[in-house]
Amino acid sequence: MKAKLAWMLTPLLALCISFSYAQEKTVSGNVTDQDGLPLPGVAVVVVGTSNGTQTDFDGNYTIAVSTGQVLRFSYIGQKTVDRTVGASSSINVQMEQDAQALEEVVVVGFGEQTKKSLTTSVAKVDAETVKNIVTPTISGALQGAANGLQVNQNSGAPGTAFSVRVRGASSINGSNEPLYVVDGVPILSGSVGANAFGGQDNDVLANLNFNDIESIQVLKDASSAAIYGARGANGVVLITTKRGKAGKVTVEVNSQIGYQKEINRYEVFTAGQYYQFADTAFEDAFGAPGLLSTGGLGASFPNILDQQGFASLDELYASDWGDNYVDAIYRGSPAVVKTMDVTVSGGSEKARFYANFSDFNQEGVIKNQGFDRRSLTFNANFKATDKLDLDAAVTVSQSDNSRINGDNNIYGALTTSVLETPGNTLFNEDGTYNTSPFTFSNPLQNAVVDKSDTRTFRMISNLGLRYKFTPKFNVYSKASLERLDFKELVFTPATSRRGIASGGDSTKEINLINRWNVTTTLNYSDTFGNWDLSGLLGYTFEGTNTDDIVTQTQSIPAGFELPGAGAVPIAATNEIRENKIFSYFGRVGLSYKEKVFLEGTMRADASSVFGAGNAIGYFPAASAAYLMSEEDWFKNNVLTTFKVRASWGKTGNQSGIGNFGSRFLAGVTNYAPRPGTAITQLGAPDLSWETTTQYDLGADITLFNKIDIAYDYYNKETTDVLLSRPLRNSSGFTTVNANVGDISNKGHEISINARIFEGDFSWTSQFQVAYLDNEVTSLQTDAAGEFIPIDQGFANRIAVGQQLGAFFGLEADGLWQEGETIPDALVARGVEAGDVKYVDQDGNGDINANDRVFIGNPLPKWTGNFRNTFRFKGFDLSANFQFEEDKDIFNNSMAFGGATGSWSFNKFASQLDYWTPENTDTDIPRPRFGGVQSYNNQDSSRLIEDASYVRLKEIVLGYTFSPELLGNGMSLRVYVGGDNLVTWTDYSGLDPEVNTFGNTNASRGTDFFTQGLNRTYKFGVNFKF
Known part of the structure; x- marks a missing residue:
């Protein structure tokens, strides 16, 4: 087996640089711990060289060395041992525990x-x-x-x-x-x-x-x-x-392959069910059955009954024909995700290096999706002299992402696969895409032909220098440069349903970002009797330059995709931005007998974003801790560690207003029809930093030296929130930047880590839970001093006294039933039994915008995870559960694909259980047409669902082969596992975790045909030699 492994790894060994030395003799021996037990994995290095090895499973080692050289034995948690090679060819070492290293x-x-x-x-x-x-x-x-x-x-x-x-x-x-x-x-x-x-x-x-x-x-x-x-x-x-x-050159190979499938897939009406639902709506409106199915709505509507050759409407309603659009856009086989990662590292005490190449490939579960990334990392550390250390690092990566027409878009591939009228075929008889019968687009053509391809190049490099004036005092300086090149091509051909009107549309965006940073710190530490003192002073200077270029054209000839081929220019913009920030900072730490700890921090930031009067922000902090378990009077075998902590501090934020948010801006414009310049942004010279003040009270406890418990309570208040304040129309502007809001975040966090069993069989368990109370406490006010709410997204509202982005709409109270008295104002609007019953908050007998209230919260109150790891001999098994509780989601997909959506849209299969005089025990309104359909489809609590969930996030079973079996310092681990295997939730959509608006702050918790998460089965190998 060893011979086969060596033969297989010969190509990889050719990549390594090794250094050889004169070998006069072979020394072997055994390394044990303080109890005399063998220590596997101890690093054995010839001092001053890169020649080294490791002890095997029984603590044995063998190394080629010259007489007079020094062998250094090192292991985590043990004191390092040096032995000089003499005449003997055997050196045995018993190591001692290093209490300080164990911290x-x-x-x-x-x-x-x-x-x-x-x-x-x-x-x-x-x-x-x-x-x-x-x-x-x-x-x-x-x-x-x-x-x-x-x-x-x-x-x-x-x-x-x-x-x-x-x-x-x-x-x-x-x-x-x-x-x-x-x-x-x-x-x-x-x-x-x-x-x-x-x-x-x-x-x-x-x-x-x-x-x-x-x-x-x-x-x-x-x-x-x-x-x-x-x-x-x-x-x-x-x-x-x-x-x-330091030690011999090692090579590590990590390889993983996985197979992904969507956890859930939308189920929709068959063609027959769609026509039955629509016919019911039209019969309710016009009094005649089968109007859509028989072409009774006019010449533009075909007679489906005759066209498909059905003998009766009942036969039509029970049948299905045409293609399944949802199934068509998904891959027929599982999507493959692969990772190959190769690392080469090693060196001597004077010079060490690390090099890594990684290749990651992920297919999407929907056709035409995929993400590929290749990265190369190299870093090195050099000990130039006893006082001077150098370090350097560079990472270069490139990724390609193929995206489909996504969510938050009525033309999205997933959206149209649900909403497009069923019963049509996706291809014509000649193999071309069928476009004419579709309202928005052919869903498959949308996914496969329309494209959004991105390529991102990234380089991060830095060079550091540390000079030790004394063992207690040193200076460290680091300079870094980061480059990000992002290119995106969005193309819709003229053959696509969306591209017919424009003759094809092409948009290319290029983002070029350069960031540089120089940071220098002076570091000091010393001990004075029972007191330990540490401190640092530093400064940092950072600048960011951004160059954005966007070009869009239409009328793209066949065979071309880039905007340069378009005959009709639509947009061509180029925006260059720059900002700088200069900072001084310092920190002082003081401890007494390693049981009382004090720390203070101060930072001053000067930013080009704000005007001269507010360019500098000051951010202080202080903290203290008392390790009570170090007191002689406290020590016991139950509470083996007990520490209390308290901290307070201020931090800032300048993002969200751009690089020139406080300044007057002018731009080029045309007026009747002469070119000129005009003010495009009002200045805000008093604009200043958002400031967050937070205090924290915590405790760290260890029970029986096995159970670690950490608790924190925090109160986090953000003031002077940066917002766009609305202006009167007479000003000539709509908004101006201002500090006009406050937000509060309070919460509790508990973390428990338990080492339940130790030894050949070990079991460790981790439970974490956090509680969050988020509230907007102040906003801009009107002339009467009333806070002005801000509407975001589809149903989010920012308002004082509510969670940030809380859901706002009508409160639904089931459906009207036969025999109930419906207010006259609603009867006049056509409301009948089977329609939605909204709560009339103002009691005026009608339902309008004044009846809207807060109906849900997108941010979870409770989050956490539960992880367990079991080990026996070479086997390991780990499982991690993730949960979020007490949070809501606005299911805007249901507003379109639900029973209250437009009659022309197909519906989710769950909507078959709609209200009828014979089926009243349901919350799904009856099929309606016209104004009543819109009345039933208002933003309301009907679309708010409980998005709490518990998810088996990951489970992995692995086996690590015995080093004794492999020999020569090799290690090998194989594993199988799965991600997102099971989710327990009451949410009816694809996944309770998704968010249509991505990383936006106040529009969270919305699902508008957002692609759900995937279930993954994986297999991997970790090999090191």
Whole structure:
């Protein structure tokens, strides 16, 4: 077996650079721990060289070495041991436990701390527990990984952005996404693209390879995030990438293949059911049966009864003909998702390197969808002298995303597959697409021919230098450059139903973004008796340049797709933007006897976004912790750790108003018909930062040295929210930017980690739950001093005293039944038994806009996850459940595909149970036509559904082969598993997690034919040698 493995890996070994040294003898031995038990995996390195090995399963090792050289034995949690090679060819080592090394290290802003000394709320994500999830993006891997971090997959389409929120939503116009910092450098996140097809955003984080990540920390409270000032209001995600280790060159190969199918698929009326429903509506309106089926509505409506050769309407209603549009747009076989990841790393104590190549390919479950990414990462660390360390890193990636005409669009492929009139064929007899019978478009042609293709190139590079003046005092400086090139082509040919009128339409958007950052910190630490002091001072200078180009033309000749081929120009714009931010910051930490900890932070940001009077924002923070379990009088075997924490801090936000939101802007215009310039934006010289003030109270408890419990209560108040304030028409402008809103987020977080069994059989369990109370507490006011609500999306409203983006509409109270007294005003509008009964809030006997109330909340009150991991010998089994509770969704798909939608639209199969005099025990209104149909279809609580769910997010069964079996330092793990296997929910749509409007702040919780999530079955191999 070993010979076969060596033969198979020869091509990969050719990629590695190895260094050889004169070999005078072979030394072997055994390494044990303090109890005399063998220690597998101990690194054995010849000091000053790259020659090294590892101990096997029984603690044995063998290495070629020269007499007089020094062997260094190192292992996590053990003190490093050096032994000089003498005449003996056998060196045995017993290692000692290093108590200090056993203390978990947590990455914080611009530094590291032990978990023991933390005074703030920081969640650490174990990359090992989420590395097998099938997702191309970092944010997807964070789902259910950290308490207080709400991550939602907005759509099941490949390459679309996730929504990430840390402790609620704090902004309306600005971003609510956290700041992502990779190896100390803030990176671009969020979404880009014209999204001319409607639907989901492109996720720029999908260009980063998750397998390059060593660890992730989430800074949740203001005290931990204040070191990032104006960037930290929404929390901070700190990402540390993998680095090379001293020792022999190692090669690691991770390969995974998976098969995806949609969890749910829409079921719709057959052709016969559609005509029966429509005939019922027309019979109610005009008194005659079968009007649509028999062509009784006029010459433009064919006689389907005769055309299909049915003997009676009953036979027609019981039959089906034509193509199934929903089934047609989905792939016939499971979509394949593949990952190949190859890493080469190693080096000596003087120089270490890490190189990774990754190839990710994901087919969509709907035809013509797909996401491909290739990335290359290289980093190196050099110890130039005893005082000077250098590090450098570069990541280059390119992704291609093929999208279909998506949600939030009446022409979307999924939308039209449901709504288009059934009974037609998708192809003509000559094999061309059939377009004439469709109202919007041929659904299959929409998916396959209409296109939105994007290509994203990304490069992130940085160079760092650390100089140690003394062991206690050093300076670290890092310069970084990030480049993002995004190109999107949206094309609708003249042969498409949508493209007939325009003769074909082509839009190309190019986004070119350059960001540079220079950060320098002075770092100091020292001990004075029982006191430990640490501190840092630093500054950062960052600039972002953006160049957006959009070109659109129509009348595209056959065989061409680019806008340059179009005969009719529609749009040609070029916008160049720039902003800069300059910051000073500092932090001081003080501890007494490693049981009392104090910390203070201050940051000052100067931004080009605001006017001179408000350009500088100050963001202070303070925190303290008391590790009571270190007191002699407290120590016991039950509460083995007990620490209380408190923190307070301020952070800021400047996003949401553009780079020139506070300034007067002028643009070129034409008037009667002379060209000239005119003011296009009113200035707002008093515009200032959104400010978030947060305090946090927490406790960290360990019971019996086995159960870790963390609790946090937070109160997060955002003031001076940046909004567009409406103006009177006489001003000549509609809005002006202003600080006119406040938002409150309060909540509780509990995390429990238990090591239930340890040994050959181990069982670890993790339960996390978070509660969130979100409320808008202030908004702009009118002349009378009343708060002015803001309507968003389809049914969202921003109003004081409500959750951000709460649903607003009529309150439905079932259906009118025969024998009930219907108000005269409604009778005059044609309302009868079987129609929707709305609550008349103002009691005037009619239903209108004044009867609207708040009818639901899109943000979940409760979120969490439950993860269990079992290990026995080489086997491991893990399962993770994710849940969201007490949240609603506005099912706008039902407004179109439900019984109250237009008669011309097909309907969901569930709508067959509509009201009739014989079927009154239902909440589905009877078929209606005309004004009453619109009355029944108003935004109301009928369309609000409970979107709470529990999901088996992932389950993985793996086996790790014994190192003794493989030999030569090899390791091999194989695993099988699945993602999104089971979902328990009452929601009637495709998936309760989706959101039509992507990452928008105040239009959340809407489903308008949004593609649901996929179920994945996967198999993977991790091999290292």
